[in-house]
Amino acid sequence: MEDHTQSLIDRASSLVDAARTAGADAADAVVARSSAKSVSVRLGKVEGTDASESDNFSLRVFVGNRVASISANRIDDSTALAERAVAMARVSPEDRFNTLAPEDRLARKLPDLDLFDETDVAADRLTRDALDMEDAARSVEGVSNSSGANASAGSGGMVLVTSHGFSGSYRRSGFSRSVSVIAGSGTEMERDYDYSSKLFFRDLRSPEEIGREAGERTVRRLGPRKVPTQTVTAVYDPRVARGVLGHLSSAINGASVARKTSFLRDMMDRQVANSTVTVVDEPLKIRGQASRPFDGEGVSAKTLKMVDEGMLRHWFLSTSIAAELGLETNGRGARNGTTVSASSTNLVLEPGDASPEDMMKSIGTGFYVTEVFGQGVNMVTGEYSRGASGFWIEDGEIAFPVSEVTIASNLRDMFLRMVPANDLDRDYATAAPTLMIEGMTLAGQ
Incomplete structure (x- = not known):
C-alpha cells in the first residue's frame, strides 16, 4: 500500500512538472483515493453487495491571474492533460483571489493522527453483522417490519503535490453499521434507526446493541399525539442538536x-x-x-x-x-x-454543566425533539421552520410521543438562547450535546 502511495505522489508530481513545462506559472495536483464495500439486507435476506475502488486525479493550473482545473480517472499522458489545462486557463476570466496557499503556511511536518485501520473485513462478516443487527431490531416487541440494515468498510485518502514545494499524503479508514425498522401497522406506523460509524473496526458498537436501540427507539414513537400551537422550550436530542x-x-x-x-x-x-x-x-x-x-x-x-x-x-x-x-x-x-x-x-x-434530565426538570413542560425534517432554513435571514417529532415533557419527565408539528424561530435568536447539557459524545465530525432552546414557536393542532 505504501508503494502505491509513493506511485501516486510520483504521478501527481509529473502532472505538476508537465503543467509548468506547458506554461503554467503555478500548479497543484491532487489524487483522491477511495475504496469501499458494503452489504445491505432486509427481512433476513441479502439485498445487495457493492464494492468499488478508484484513484481520481485533479490538476489545477495558474497562468497569471487566470486559473483552470481538470480531472481524470486515470493518467495516460501527463503532458496532454497539462497542456489542455493550461489552454483552458489562458481563456478563463481573471480571478485575483485564487492562488496557491502562501508558502510559509505549508505543513512541513505531517503528524501521525492514527486515522487508518488495516483491518480487512470480509464480505461474509459484513453480511453477518447486517443480519445480526436486523435480527436484534426485529426481536424488540412491537417492531413489525424492517427498512433494512447495512454494514460497510472502506478507506479514503489524499495525495497533494504543489509547484511551490509541498508534497504529502494521508489515508483514512471507515467502518459503519446501521439499521432502520418499523413499528405498528397501517396509518399507525412509525420508523426509526440507529447506527455506529468509526475509523477503527474494533471501536464499532456491536450489531446487537445497534439493533436493539433502533427497535426500542421505534417502539417508543408509537401512539403519537398532537399538541396545540404554543410557545415552548425545546430540548434537542444530540442527534438533532448536531444539525x-x-x-x-x-x-x-x-x-x-x-x-x-x-x-x-x-x-x-x-x-x-x-x-x-x-x-x-x-x-x-x-x-x-x-x-x-x-x-x-x-x-x-x-x-x-x-x-x-x-x-x-x-x-x-x-x-x-x-x-x-x-x-x-x-x-x-x-x-x-x-x-x-x-x-x-x-x-x-462544548458541554455545559446540567444533565438532560435536570434540564427537563427545570422547564417542567416542553418539547423533546428527536427528529426534524423539511428544508425550512434560510441562511440569509436565519429564519428556521422545520417539521418535527419527538416527545412531550410534562412535570419534567418524558410523557408521550408527539408528531406532525412544526417548530420555528430565527437561528440568530436560537443561538443566543441555546444552553448545552453535559452529555457530549465527541466521536462525531460535528459533535453537540443535548441543547435547550427557549422561545420556540410550536405549530400543532
Whole structure:
C-alpha cells in the first residue's frame, strides 16, 4: 500500500512538472483515493453487495491571474492533460483571489493522527453483522417490519503535490453499521434507526446493541399525539442538536460571508450565541472523524475556538476565500474534486454543566425533539421552520410521543438562547450535546 502511495505522489508530481513545462506559472495536483464495500439486507435476506475502488486525479493550473482545473480517472499522458489545462486557463476570466496557499503556511511536518485501520473485513462478516443487527431490531416487541440494515468498510485518502514545494499524503479508514425498522401497522406506523460509524473496526458498537436501540427507539414513537400551537422550550436530542451546530457552521463559513449569504456576516467579534456556548474546531485530533494532517491546499492548521463563550472569533477560511475577505487562510481549505472550498474539521460544541434530565426538570413542560425534517432554513435571514417529532415533557419527565408539528424561530435568536447539557459524545465530525432552546414557536393542532 505504501508503494502505491509513493506511485501516486510520483504521478501527481509529473502532472505538476508537465503543467509548468506547458506554461503554467503555478500548479497543484491532487489524487483522491477511495475504496469501499458494503452489504445491505432486509427481512433476513441479502439485498445487495457493492464494492468499488478508484484513484481520481485533479490538476489545477495558474497562468497569471487566470486559473483552470481538470480531472481524470486515470493518467495516460501527463503532458496532454497539462497542456489542455493550461489552454483552458489562458481563456478563463481573471480571478485575483485564487492562488496557491502562501508558502510559509505549508505543513512541513505531517503528524501521525492514527486515522487508518488495516483491518480487512470480509464480505461474509459484513453480511453477518447486517443480519445480526436486523435480527436484534426485529426481536424488540412491537417492531413489525424492517427498512433494512447495512454494514460497510472502506478507506479514503489524499495525495497533494504543489509547484511551490509541498508534497504529502494521508489515508483514512471507515467502518459503519446501521439499521432502520418499523413499528405498528397501517396509518399507525412509525420508523426509526440507529447506527455506529468509526475509523477503527474494533471501536464499532456491536450489531446487537445497534439493533436493539433502533427497535426500542421505534417502539417508543408509537401512539403519537398532537399538541396545540404554543410557545415552548425545546430540548434537542444530540442527534438533532448536531444539525443545529451544522447551521452555525454554515453561517460562519467564509464563503457565505464573502457572498453575503450568511445572517452572521457582520458579527465578527460580537456575541452570536449564549455565553455558555463555546465551539471548537480541532483538525489534528487523534483518531478524529474529520482529522487531517494538512488541508486541501497543504496548509498546516491548528485548533481554533470559533465561538468563545458566545463571541464569534473566526470564519472557516481557505486561501482564496480569505483573500476575498482581506484575511489569511486558517487551514480550513477543503478539496472537492477540482475546487477548493472552506469547511470545518472536528467541530465540537462544548458541554455545559446540567444533565438532560435536570434540564427537563427545570422547564417542567416542553418539547423533546428527536427528529426534524423539511428544508425550512434560510441562511440569509436565519429564519428556521422545520417539521418535527419527538416527545412531550410534562412535570419534567418524558410523557408521550408527539408528531406532525412544526417548530420555528430565527437561528440568530436560537443561538443566543441555546444552553448545552453535559452529555457530549465527541466521536462525531460535528459533535453537540443535548441543547435547550427557549422561545420556540410550536405549530400543532
